[in-house]
Amino acid sequence: MSEFSPEVSPDPNAPQLTLETAIANLRGPDLSLRYYSAWWLGKFRIRDAVAVDLLIKALDDEADRTELGGYPLRRNAARALGKLGDKRAVSGLIQCLDCSDFYVREAAAQSLEMLADPVAAPALMQLLAGGVEAAVRVPGRPHLNQPYEAVIEALGTIKVTEAIPLIKPFLQHPVKRVQYATTRALYQLTGEKAYGERLVAALNDADVSLRRVALSDLGAIGYLSAAEAIAKAPAENSFKLIALKGLLEHQLASTDADALCVDAIRVMTLMDSLL
Numbered sequence: 001m002s003e004f005s006p007e008v009s010p011d012p013n014a015p016q017l018t019l020e021t022a023i024a025n026l027r028g029p030d031l032s033l034r035y036y037s038a039w040w041l042g043k044f045r046i047r048d049a050v051a052v053d054l055l056i057k058a059l060d061d062e063a064d065r066t067e068l069g070g071y072p073l074r075r076n077a078a079r080a081l082g083k084l085g086d087k088r089a090v091s092g093l094i095q096c097l098d099c100s101d102f103y104v105r106e107a108a109a110q111s112l113e114m115l116a117d118p119v120a121a122p123a124l125m126q127l128l129a130g131g132v133e134a135a136v137r138v139p140g141r142p143h144l145n146q147p148y149e150a151v152i153e154a155l156g157t158i159k160v161t162e163a164i165p166l167i168k169p170f171l172q173h174p175v176k177r178v179q180y181a182t183t184r185a186l187y188q189l190t191g192e193k194a195y196g197e198r199l200v201a202a203l204n205d206a207d208v209s210l211r212r213v214a215l216s217d218l219g220a221i222g223y224l225s226a227a228e229a230i231a232k233a234p235a236e237n238s239f240k241l242i243a244l245k246g247l248l249e250h251q252l253a254s255t256d257a258d259a260l261c262v263d264a265i266r267v268m269t270l271m272d273s274l275l
Contacts (some may be wrong), residue, residue, distance in 0.1 A: 019046055026054040031064045035073050042080025052086045059092040071101045078104055082111025090115055094123045102138070106147035113154035121160040127151045128166045132173050148173070149181040153220075156185025164189055176202075176210055184217040196223040203233040211235045219246025224263055231270040244271045 017025075017040050025037040038058060041051050058077035065071055078096055081089035089111070096108035105127070112120040127146045138145050152170060155163045167189070170182040180202060187195035200223075202214035212235055218226045219242055230243045244267055251264040260268075 019048055019051065022046070023048075023051055023054060026051070026058065031073065034058070034061075035064060035076055038073060038076035038080050042076065042083040045083050047084050047086070049086075052081065052084055052088060055081050055084075056089050056092045059089075059096055069100060071099065071104050074099065074101065074104045075107050078107035078111055082107075082114035085115065087115055087117055090117045090120060094120055097123050097127060102141070102143055102145075102147060106150045109147055109150035109154050113150070113157045116158050118158055118160070121155065121158060121163065124151050124155055124158075125160070125163050125166055128163070128170075131166070132169045135170070135173055135178070144175070144178075148178050152178070152181045152185045156188040157220075159189065161189050176205070176207075177213055180210070180213050180217050184221055187221050187223065193225070196221065196225060199223065200226045200229050203229055203235075208235060212239050215239045215243040219243035222247050222250025224251065224267075227267050227270055231274060237274045241271055241274055244274075 017037060022037040022041055025033040028034065038055060040046070041048075041055065055077045058073050059081075061071060061073045061077070064073035074096065078093060081093060093108040093112050093115070096104050099105055099108070109124060109127075112124065128148070128151060135144055135146065135148055137143070148170065152167055155167060164186070167182055167185055170178055171186075173179055173182070180199065183195050183198045183202075186192070187199075196218070199214050199218050199221075203211055203218075203226075205211050205214065211233060215230060215233060215235060216239070218230060224247055227244065227247055230240050230247070233240055248264060248267045248271070251261060251267060255261045255264065
C-alpha cells in the first residue's frame with residue numbers, strides 16, 4: 001500500500017461483498033478486510049445505520065497504521081462517510097481534521113463538503129491559519145502541509161462567506177491547483193463573473209492535468225458562460241462531458257422541472273456534439 005497515494009483501490013479480484021459481510025468485517029480483526037469493507041461501502045453507497053456507526057468508529061482506529069504514520073482505514077472510512085450522506089458523521093469528520101495523517105485530513109474535508117453542514121466551518125477555516133505564507137510543501141512528501149484544495153472547496157460549497165478574507169489570498173499561491181480551488185470557491189461565495197472567467201482562461205493551460213481540473217471546477221460551480229469554451233477545450237471529451245453535465249444540473253435545479261430553458265437545451269446540444 002502506497003503511503004503517498006490519496007486512495008489505494010483494493011484488489012480488483014477480491015470477492016464481492018454483501019452488507020452483512022462488510023459489517024462483520026468491520027467488526028473483525030483482519031485489517032485488510034476492514035479496509036476493503038470501508039472502501040466497498042463508500043464505492044457502492046450502501047446506506048445502512050449500523051455500517052455508518054462502524055465507519056464512524058473506524059475514524060479513531062489505531063490498529064491499521066503504516067510505518068510512516070498513515071492511517072489507511074481511517075482514510076477509507078472518512079471517504080465513505082461523505083458518500084453515504086449521513087450527517088451523524090460530521091462530528092467525527094471534524095475531529096479528523098486534526099489527524100496527523102494528511103490524507104485523513106484531506107478525506108475528511110472532502111466528505112464535509114459532501115455533507116455540507118455549516119457546523120464544520122470553524123474547523124475548516126482553522127486549517128487556513130497562517131495564510132499563504134504557511135502553505136508550504138512538506139519535505140519528502142508529495143503534498144503541502146494542509147489539504148488546502150479540499151478545505152477551500154468545502155468552504156465554498158458550504159457557502160461560508162465569512163471565510164472570504166482567509167480564502168482570497170490563496171489566489172496568489174504558487175500551486176495552480178490551489179489557485180483554481182480558490183477561484184472556484186470565490187465564485188461560489190461572491191457570484192462574481194471575474195472568477196468564472198479565470199477558470200475559463202485556465203482551460204488553455206499548457207498542462208492537460210490542470211485543464212482537467214479547470215473543467216471539473218467549472219462544472220462544479222455551474223458557470224454557464226463557459227459552456228462553449230468547455231466544449232472546445234483541448235482535453236478529452238469525457239472530462240468535457242462531465243463539466244457540461246455539471247452546468248446542466250445547475251440549470252435544471254434553477255428552472256421549472258416541467259420546462260427546459262433555452263440555456264439547458266444549449267448545454268445538451270453541446271453534450272450531443274461530443275458524443
